[in-house]
Amino acid sequence: MRREIFRSDPRRALALLARAEVVHLATTTPEGAPVLRALDAAVLEDGVYFHGARAGEKARCLGRPAVVSAVEVVTHVPSWMVHPSHACPASTFYRSVQVHGTIREVTSPAEKARALEALMSRWQPEGRYDPIDPSHPHYAGELRGTLVFTVPFERVDGKDKLGQNRKPEELLAILTGLWERGQPGDAEAIEAVRAACPAIPDPPFLACEGFRLHAALTEEDLPAVEALLAGERGWAGQPRELVAPAHRAASAWVGARAPDGTLVASARAVSDGRRTWVDDVVVAPGCRERGLGERVVALLLDHPAVRRVPSVLMATRDAHGLCAKFGFVDAATRRPGAGASDLVLVRPGAPDRGGQPGS
Numbered sequence: 001m002r003r004e005i006f007r008s009d010p011r012r013a014l015a016l017l018a019r020a021e022v023v024h025l026a027t028t029t030p031e032g033a034p035v036l037r038a039l040d041a042a043v044l045e046d047g048v049y050f051h052g053a054r055a056g057e058k059a060r061c062l063g064r065p066a067v068v069s070a071v072e073v074v075t076h077v078p079s080w081m082v083h084p085s086h087a088c089p090a091s092t093f094y095r096s097v098q099v100h101g102t103i104r105e106v107t108s109p110a111e112k113a114r115a116l117e118a119l120m121s122r123w124q125p126e127g128r129y130d131p132i133d134p135s136h137p138h139y140a141g142e143l144r145g146t147l148v149f150t151v152p153f154e155r156v157d158g159k160d161k162l163g164q165n166r167k168p169e170e171l172l173a174i175l176t177g178l179w180e181r182g183q184p185g186d187a188e189a190i191e192a193v194r195a196a197c198p199a200i201p202d203p204p205f206l207a208c209e210g211f212r213l214h215a216a217l218t219e220e221d222l223p224a225v226e227a228l229l230a231g232e233r234g235w236a237g238q239p240r241e242l243v244a245p246a247h248r249a250a251s252a253w254v255g256a257r258a259p260d261g262t263l264v265a266s267a268r269a270v271s272d273g274r275r276t277w278v279d280d281v282v283v284a285p286g287c288r289e290r291g292l293g294e295r296v297v298a299l300l301l302d303h304p305a306v307r308r309v310p311s312v313l314m315a316t317r318d319a320h321g322l323c324a325k326f327g328f329v330d331a332a333t334r335r336p337g338a339g340a341s342d343l344v345l346v347r348p349g350a351p352d353r354g355g356q357p358g359s
Contacts, residue, residue, distance in 0.1 A: 005164040013097035013158025018043040020070035025050070025058075025151070027066035027103060035061055041068070042118035047152040048099055049106070049115035054147045058103075066103045068151050071096040074162060075189035081177030082170050089170070093162045093189065101154040105147065109134035112148040162196035175203045179215065182304020187216040187252070205302065208295045211256045211287070215299070217266065221255065222247060224263035228282045251276070252303035256296055258287065265292050267300045275311035281319070293322060301326060 008016075017023060025037045035057060042049045048068045052058045074093040082089035106112050117132040132139055163171050175193060178186040191214055194200065206213040217225070226243045229235050235243070247253055250268035258264045264284040269276050278300060283293045300306060314323055320330075 003165065006159045006161050008095065008097070008158030008160040010156040010158060012095075012160075013156055014043060014099075014153075016072055016095050016158070017041075017048065017068070017070050017097045017099065020072070023048065023068050023070045025066060025068050027061045027064045029057070029060050030064070040119065040123075042115055042122060044115065044118060047101065047150040049118065049148060049150045051116060051119070051146055051148045054145075056147075058149070059147055062103050062105050062149060064103055066101060066151050068099040068101075069097065074192050075178065075186060077163075077174055078177075081174050093193065094159075095161075096159045098157045099151055099153055099155070100157070101151040103149055103151055105149050109140075109143050112143050112146070113139065115148050115150070116143075116146070160196055162193050164196055166197075168200050171197055171200045172203050175200075176205070179203070179205055179304070182308070187254075187303065188218075190215045191218075205299070208256060208292070210290065211258060211264065211292055211295075213295060213299055214255050214257065215303070217247075217253045217255045217263075219248070221263055221266070225255075225266045225280075225282075228263070228266055228284060229280060232280075232282055246280070251305040252300055254296060254299045254303060256292055265296045267296050269300055269303065269306050269312075271305050271309050273309060275313065276306050276309045278306075278312060278314040281314075281316075293319075294325065297322065297326065 020041075022038045023041045025035070025039050027035045029035060037058065039050050050058070072095045074095065077089075077091045077093060079087050079090035106115060113132045113134045120129065120132065130136060130138065132143075134140060134143055163174065166174070171193065175190050178190050202208075202212070206215065222244050225247060226240055229243055230240070247266075247268055249270065251271040253266070253268045255263055255267070256265040262284075264287045265282065267278070267281040269278045271277075278297075281293065281297060281300075283296070301312065306312060312328075314328060316323060
């Protein structure tokens, strides 16, 4: 790799390969003709596994050196985020991986079954099929007739090109530009850049004394969010297994960490582009009364998926004062007789929809 600052940890690189919907295989035929194929694959602990027909072109490439690759675009950075008129600063931030190895055929029925079962469990996690077992009468013949091959992990090269070569002032301009642009995925791109370039200061929209705000949380944060919400009244009697799908479906999901990295606040919103429902605003008990809840709500309301929506609603029993700071008013004052088990607050100026996000 020409620039070591972009090199990714092999474990992260293989995780990218494992989650890629399609990988690319590059090799040559015995005559030296290039071969490039987009393939479904299973990434196991020792290599990348594919299957194919014995009469196919891939079968002719057995024993040949090969490269398996995948790429994940994080965001496209337009030039204007760095310079008002020069085109040169335009770039693409991405993650990529290349696995180098020699293609070999898998001949053991047990190893073939393991690879094909990994493919099935990846794309059909609900099951509803007989597990692939070489002793199963239905699969024995199929395994003999199916070519399974692998590219072992002889060398793994991962690359995370996320602005590590940029000056701090350029990165701050990019983070601010991404937040202002607010296209789908831009909030997640902001966090990817911050993780890859930890020395850059927080941009103003993420400034928070004593805590680190995040424009987007991830799957890895779900256990901590479940713990934060465990004692909240809004989840009393609700199955905790609903926390994860509710947050995965969020249009915006922000949070904050303590200096030691512990997640101490979270908030999410769901939007259909016409109205937004704010929910699950939570701050760890030991971090309350320090302005953190206000900063997290401000960040959520400023999120592109929320700030561009004319009607924003929130249900709360005990955060009326906090909501009032952002201009929310009691829905009953705008629509007499509006009733709900929780008090519903609506941002002034938004059209009244009866206090319900779907009405």
